Amino acid sequence: MSSASRNVSTIMRVALGILFLAHGIAKFQMGLGNVAGWFSSIGVPGFLGYVVAVIELVGGIALILGLLTRYVSGLLVIVLIGAIFTAKLSGGLMGNGQGAGYELDIAFILVALHLVFAPTTRWSLDSLFSRRGSTEQ
Numbered sequence: 739m740s741s742a743s744r745n746v747s748t749i750m751r752v753a754l755g756i757l758f759l760a761h762g763i764a765k766f767q768m769g770l771g772n773v774a775g776w777f778s779s780i781g782v783p784g785f786l787g788y789v790v791a792v793i794e795l796v797g798g799i800a801l802i803l804g805l806l807t808r809y810v811s812g813l814l815v816i817v818l819i820g821a822i823f824t825a826k827l828s829g830g831l832m833g834n835g836q837g838a839g840y841e842l843d844i845a846f847i848l849v850a851l852h853l854v855f856a857p858t859t860r861w862s863l864d865s866l867f868s869r870r871g872s873t874e875q
Contacts, residue, residue: 744860745859747856747857748861751804754814754849755798755799755800755802755803757798758795759799761794762793762797765787765791765795766791773787773790773791774786774787775787782825804862805863805864806864807858808853808854811850814846818846821840
């Protein structure tokens with residue numbers, strides 16, 4: 739992968755991390771009980787509201803740091819697919835005036851999928867750990 743491609747991958751990773759961190763913080767600020775209640779109101783088990791909030795918060799931090807990037811990105815793909823099918827699909831791609839569409843979720847899925855399969859970038863903790871592991875062998 740070229741240097742420019744690796745730089746773009748780093749920017750994508752950090753940007754996606756910031757966005758998920760913001761979503762996680764928002765859920766904690768709303769109150770996890772309220773989030774769980776909303777999940778229950780759309781037919782999703784309420785405890786998943788707690789799970790998703792933690793995944794978004796911790797996953798966002800991990801992506802910003804470049805820690806466990808592939809695993810975190812894969813987990814976020816699952817969360818996003820769940821959001822589309824449980825909360826957003828009925829509103830359509832662009833939304834219906836009463837709720838958000840799922841166009842941004844698709845974009846986030848594509849970025850996260852890229853991060854699942856892209857090589858580790860220099861500016862990440864993953865890179866630091868993989869270099870340390872390769873020198874110990």
